[in-house]
Amino acid sequence: MADPRGGFSAARRLIDLAEAVRAEPELPRTALAELLAGHGERPADLTEQAFPEAGAAELRAAARRMAGVLRETDEDRAADALNALLEECATRPRLTRHDGHPWHLHVDRGEEAGWGDWFLASGALALAQLLTEYGRIAWGACAAEGCGRFFLATGPGSVRRYCSTTCAGRSRVAAHRRRKHEA
Template sequence: MKQRGEPEGGFRPGERLIDLANAVREDPGLSRDAMAAVLARHGETERELRGLTDGEAAALRRAVAELTERVLVETDTDRAAEALNALLERCAARPRLSRHDGHTWHLHVDRGDDAGWADWFTAAAAVALARLLSERGGVVWGECAAGGCRRLFLGGGAGAARRYCSSACATRSRVAAYRRRQREG
């Protein structure tokens, strides 16, 4: 049963990572309040977000930037797996189920309920990406291939590998390629 504040379908740490990473890429100095708003859209409660101090927000921004640089823009599966293993070794602890602040049972891999936001977020994101990589057999995330777009995306299910953050970017790229071929041909 869905709890108040919980996103539809339960926790989605991969989507939370992508949304926060895109927000930090758009504004590297993303405020604590803007960061809290993104986290709230992904089910974090007001009570939980009270612990997100300016110092914790700064550490979380650095963690998100590191996840982006080391993993989210990596296209090589082996290098992505190595980066995820390094992050898991540094931040994660033994997996445990947690139920707090009105949420349903969910998986935590941080060092405890008193772990800092950056360690908690890095561990949860690394496990989510590692799970996706192992289930899909490769990298299913990336940076949009459309010229001028730097948005990150999380790939979907079966089918061709995703290259664009949205159908608008995919369409814009196809139209530009078509027009270029028309000019050259």
């Protein structure tokens, strides 16, 4: 999907894919391919031959792994986790422009990277860029009871704890009722 500032957003792709796998842990290969296509991946790269079930399994596992980083609230631990992923899955950064996207960095190992390593490397780079740009964790998992949806928090204001105003309001009302009941 497009970044509000224009162009492609690897962070948005990461959030959407991790959220889809969180909501449906065994999300079918076809649904994963559709999600990736919605984020600008080439249809030729998403055929059953190019993106087989084994690739989908790698991608689901990588999304579950990235979910741990998305749930992290401590900046130092998040940075350590991102550095570990970059060390494990990334290679020297390179500028690239393809498929109508503007110039951007790639740190994956190219054609030699499996779907999981590709997603971990690009996702770790996207989150590292957000951490350096905002000077804080600019993502999260909703703190509302029973929600847990992943979100980006790149807007102005204080650190977000909720995925939406609906979850924030529901949590405030529940806390108010608890305090009232305890009093």
